[in-house]
Amino acid sequence: MTSAQTSNSEFPETDFNLLEDSEDADNHNSGITATRLSLQFQLDDSFLGQRIDQVAAMVWKDFSREKLKQWMKEGHLLVNGNIVKPKYKCEGNELLSLDVELQVQTAAQPENIPLNIVYEDDDIMVINKPVGMVVHPGAGNPNGTLVNAIxxxxxxxSELARAGLVHRIDKDTxxxxxVAKNLEAQFSLSKQLAKKSVYRIYDLIVYGNIIAGxxxxxxxxxxxxDRIKMGVLPGGRDAVTHYNVKERFQNFTRVQAQLETGRTHQIRVHFTYIGHPLLGDQVYVSRVRVPAGTSETLNDQLRGFRRQALHASKLGLVHPRxxxxxxxxxxxAEDFAALVEVLRSENQAY
Known part of the structure; x- marks a missing residue:
C-alpha cells in the first residue's frame, strides 16, 4: 500500500523541485467555483510602462495572451473596473479583475483508468503514477494517459490547463x-515552484560505484x-542535481537525488554525464551491461529490467488553501523492489 503522511515540521533550509520555472503568483485574491472564475491582481511599479495584455499573460499564465486579449475586448478582464485596449500602458498601480465563465481547456477524452491516489481533497490530488503510463496525450499516445484518467x-x-497537472515524470518512471483541482491551487503551486519550495526525492540505481554524494x-x-535525447551541452538551461549514496553493490549503486531544477530527463542525463547511467535506461544506454561472473539470477533480472530504474518516492509541498x-x-514499484533484492543477494559489495 502507498503510504502518505503530513508533517508540521520545517522543510530543509534548501528545498528542491521538479517543476518548470514560472512567474511568481503573489498578490492573487481569488474566489473560485467549479465553472466561474473571479480573480484580482494588484500591480506594482515593476509593471510600469508595459502593455496590459503582456502583463495579464505574465500574471495569469495558464491562459494564452490571445485568450486574455479576447476577454479584455469582451469586458471580462477590467483595469480599475474599466475596459481598456490590449495596448494600454500600465502606470504600475492598477487593479486587474478577471471575471469569466471557464471553458474546456483540453481536447483529451476522459477514460475509466484506475488511479493510485495517495491523497485527495477539494484542492489537490497526489497520485502515485505506475510504470508505463504516459502523463500527457500526444503523438502516438492519444489515449490511456494520466490526463485521460484524471x-x-x-x-x-477539463476547465484547467493540462487538466490541473503542474509537472510530469517520464512514461517509464x-x-x-x-495535480491541482482548481485554478487557485494552480496559482499557489506555481508560486511555490517559483520559490523552490516543492520538495522531491527520487530513488535510482546506476551502473558502477559512486563513492560519495x-x-x-x-x-x-x-x-x-537525436531529438529524443537531452544532453549536457553549452548554451543549455541551468540544471542542478544533488545526490547521496544510499546503498553500494559490487557493480551498481543505489542513489537518492534531489532536484534543484526540473529539466527534461535531468537525472538520467546528469548521471550519464558523470559516467554512471541509470540501469535499464534504453535511451541513454546502448545495451544492457552485465558484469563478468554474474549469476544466472542477476543476469535474467538485468536483461529483463527494460526501463530506467527511477522512482519519485517523496513529495513535499505547502497546501494551497x-x-x-x-x-x-x-x-x-514492484519491479524496482525486486531488482534491489536481487542485487542485495547476487551482487553484494565486498
Whole structure:
C-alpha cells in the first residue's frame, strides 16, 4: 500500500523541485467555483510602462495572451473596473479583475483508468503514477494517459490547463505527482515552484560505484541530432542535481537525488554525464551491461529490467488553501523492489 503522511515540521533550509520555472503568483485574491472564475491582481511599479495584455499573460499564465486579449475586448478582464485596449500602458498601480465563465481547456477524452491516489481533497490530488503510463496525450499516445484518467475521475479538471497537472515524470518512471483541482491551487503551486519550495526525492540505481554524494551542476539542452535525447551541452538551461549514496553493490549503486531544477530527463542525463547511467535506461544506454561472473539470477533480472530504474518516492509541498506543510511518500514499484533484492543477494559489495 502507498503510504502518505503530513508533517508540521520545517522543510530543509534548501528545498528542491521538479517543476518548470514560472512567474511568481503573489498578490492573487481569488474566489473560485467549479465553472466561474473571479480573480484580482494588484500591480506594482515593476509593471510600469508595459502593455496590459503582456502583463495579464505574465500574471495569469495558464491562459494564452490571445485568450486574455479576447476577454479584455469582451469586458471580462477590467483595469480599475474599466475596459481598456490590449495596448494600454500600465502606470504600475492598477487593479486587474478577471471575471469569466471557464471553458474546456483540453481536447483529451476522459477514460475509466484506475488511479493510485495517495491523497485527495477539494484542492489537490497526489497520485502515485505506475510504470508505463504516459502523463500527457500526444503523438502516438492519444489515449490511456494520466490526463485521460484524471478527466474521468474529476471531470471539472477539463476547465484547467493540462487538466490541473503542474509537472510530469517520464512514461517509464514511477512515483508521485501533484495535480491541482482548481485554478487557485494552480496559482499557489506555481508560486511555490517559483520559490523552490516543492520538495522531491527520487530513488535510482546506476551502473558502477559512486563513492560519495555530491552535486552535478551542468546545463541541459536537447541533443542537436537525436531529438529524443537531452544532453549536457553549452548554451543549455541551468540544471542542478544533488545526490547521496544510499546503498553500494559490487557493480551498481543505489542513489537518492534531489532536484534543484526540473529539466527534461535531468537525472538520467546528469548521471550519464558523470559516467554512471541509470540501469535499464534504453535511451541513454546502448545495451544492457552485465558484469563478468554474474549469476544466472542477476543476469535474467538485468536483461529483463527494460526501463530506467527511477522512482519519485517523496513529495513535499505547502497546501494551497490551509498553508499546511505536507509530505507524501510512495513505496518502490514492484519491479524496482525486486531488482534491489536481487542485487542485495547476487551482487553484494565486498
Amino acid at each position: 478527466l474521468y475521475h474529476f471531470p471539472k479538471s 514511477s512515483g508521485l505527482l501533484v 555530491g552535486t552535478i551542476d551542468e546545463p541541459i539542452k536537447r541533443h542537436p541530432v 490551509t498553508g499546511e506543510e505536507m509530505m507524501f511518500e510512495a513505496p518502490w
